[in-house]
Amino acid sequence: MKKVLVSKPGDFHRLQLVDAPRPSPGPGEVLVRVDAIGVNFADCVVRLGLYPSAKKYGGYPITPGFEFAGVIEDPGGSASELPLGTRVFGVIRFGAYQEYVCVPADQLYPVPDVLSQAEAGGFCVTALTAYYALHELGALSSEKTVLVHSAAGGVGTALVQLARAAGARVIGVVGAAHKRSLVEQLGADQVIVRSEVGEGAGLISALRAASPQGYDIVCDANGYKSLRQSYSLLRPTGRLVIYGAHTMLTRGSGAVHWLRLAWAALRTPTFQPLKLTNENRSVLGFNLSYLFEEKGVLKNAMERLLEMLERGELKVATLQEYPLEDVVRAHQDLQSGTTTGKLVLRTSSAPEPSKSPE
Numbered sequence: 259m260k261k262v263l264v265s266k267p268g269d270f271h272r273l274q275l276v277d278a279p280r281p282s283p284g285p286g287e288v289l290v291r292v293d294a295i296g297v298n299f300a301d302c303v304v305r306l307g308l309y310p311s312a313k314k315y316g317g318y319p320i321t322p323g324f325e326f327a328g329v330i331e332d333p334g335g336s337a338s339e340l341p342l343g344t345r346v347f348g349v350i351r352f353g354a355y356q357e358y359v360c361v362p363a364d365q366l367y368p369v370p371d372v373l374s375q376a377e378a379g380g381f382c383v384t385a386l387t388a389y390y391a392l393h394e395l396g397a398l399s400s401e402k403t404v405l406v407h408s409a410a411g412g413v414g415t416a417l418v419q420l421a422r423a424a425g426a427r428v429i430g431v432v433g434a435a436h437k438r439s440l441v442e443q444l445g446a447d448q449v450i451v452r453s454e455v456g457e458g459a460g461l462i463s464a465l466r467a468a469s470p471q472g473y474d475i476v477c478d479a480n481g482y483k484s485l486r487q488s489y490s491l492l493r494p495t496g497r498l499v500i501y502g503a504h505t506m507l508t509r510g511s512g513a514v515h516w517l518r519l520a521w522a523a524l525r526t527p528t529f530q531p532l533k534l535t536n537e538n539r540s541v542l543g544f545n546l547s548y549l550f551e552e553k554g555v556l557k558n559a560m561e562r563l564l565e566m567l568e569r570g571e572l573k574v575a576t577l578q579e580y581p582l583e584d585v586v587r588a589h590q591d592l593q594s595g596t597t598t599g600k601l602v603l604r605t606s607s608a609p610e611p612s613k614s615p616e
């Protein structure tokens with residue numbers, strides 16, 4: 259079988275497609291023949307060698323990838339209640355960029371009929387991230403006003419949909435005008451385009467005008483560039499949910515620019531406990547890759563998300579597909595900062611299976 263291997267961290271061309279033996283399921287694991295693999299910004303950070311949990315859980319050489327959709331090839335003894343041939347999707351802590359994966363049975367779910375295999379391959383990470391940010395940390399409800407940065411991206415489009423499904427008011431920020439219509443179609447009440455209003459004072463005054471009373475929840479994966487602004491936009495009781503730092507990287511570049519990174523780290527704000535208490539604001543952060551042991555949290559989130567899919571409240575916003583062999587192009591496109599929605603790799607090992615298991 260084919261798999262993508264990053265022998266040591268670096269630029270786009272560190273993503274090598276290699277031949278490897280098909281894995282065999284260990285105790286509690288299921289073998290899945292993979293059809294589609296979600297590409298996440300975190301995979302680029304793993305490739306660059308800047309993702310701490312990649313080092314914590316195995317290091318390099320590494321096969322990136324947190325999510326996939328496929329069919330059950332070997333249920334692994336009694337590991338899975340799902341029969342051979344069932345369409346499944348799920349998450350894995352690294353290693354999804356390959357044609358076969360062995361996954362703990364409790365990280366797999368049957369793909370609902372509303373999703374194609376490609377959509378299923380790109381569903382779990384963005385949806386779980388958005389769910390955890392808004393429901394577990396943000397205390398989302400219909401009275402809330404939510405600000406979503408990078409609202410046209412993978413996680414951004416899921417955040418907008420989840421917030422709208424809860425009846426909240428949603429303001430989205432996107433980098434360029436070509437992203438506006440997608441976020442509007444997903445139901446955002448207002449979309450602010452950074453290239454039109456400017457990054458600094460222009461953006462903050464547009465955001466203040468959009469919600470003069472402030473924001474209840476601000477979802478920020480930008481990092482140093484907007485964190486200070488995001489905090490200042492919170493109304494009392496507001497929550498700043500931090501889940502990434504993508505502005506620390508150089509847009510479009512496959513390499514790490516260490517000076518720029520150090521400069522960005524120095525400019526990343528810290529938040530004073532006394533200020534937080536006196537202003538009644540909260541700053542929260544998380545990373546899904548450290549949440550795999552929180553089985554109950556993930557199961558509950560996935561069940562709620564599956565219900566939302568069935569009710570038509572959630573979809574994979576847009577999908578850009580690449581053959582697994584074009585993984586370099588997928589990373590280049592994602593790091594260009596111009597993509598919208600989700601990017602998915604397709605394996606050549608399997609035709610699109612029928613939507614329901616036989």
Ligand SMILES: NC(=O)c1ccc[n+]([C@@H]2O[C@H](COP(=O)([O-])OP(=O)(O)OC[C@H]3O[C@@H](n4cnc5c(N)ncnc54)[C@H](OP(=O)(O)O)[C@@H]3O)[C@@H](O)[C@H]2O)c1
Pocket residue numbers: 297298299300383384387407408409410411412413414431432433434437479480500501502503504505506507508509510544545546547592593594595596597598599
């Ligand atoms: N904590 C977690 O568990 C978790 C899980 C999943 C994802 N994440 C984080 O969530 C963020 C979004 O991930 P995603 O996979 O859905 O990506 P994405 O939003 O589809 O793509 C990244 C977007 O970030 C913006 N951007 C700003 N600076 C950039 C740079 N230097 N290079 C490229 N893009 C830049 C661009 O949008 P605009 O120009 O429109 O802003 C770009 O479209 C990432 O920071 C990722 O690490 C965190």
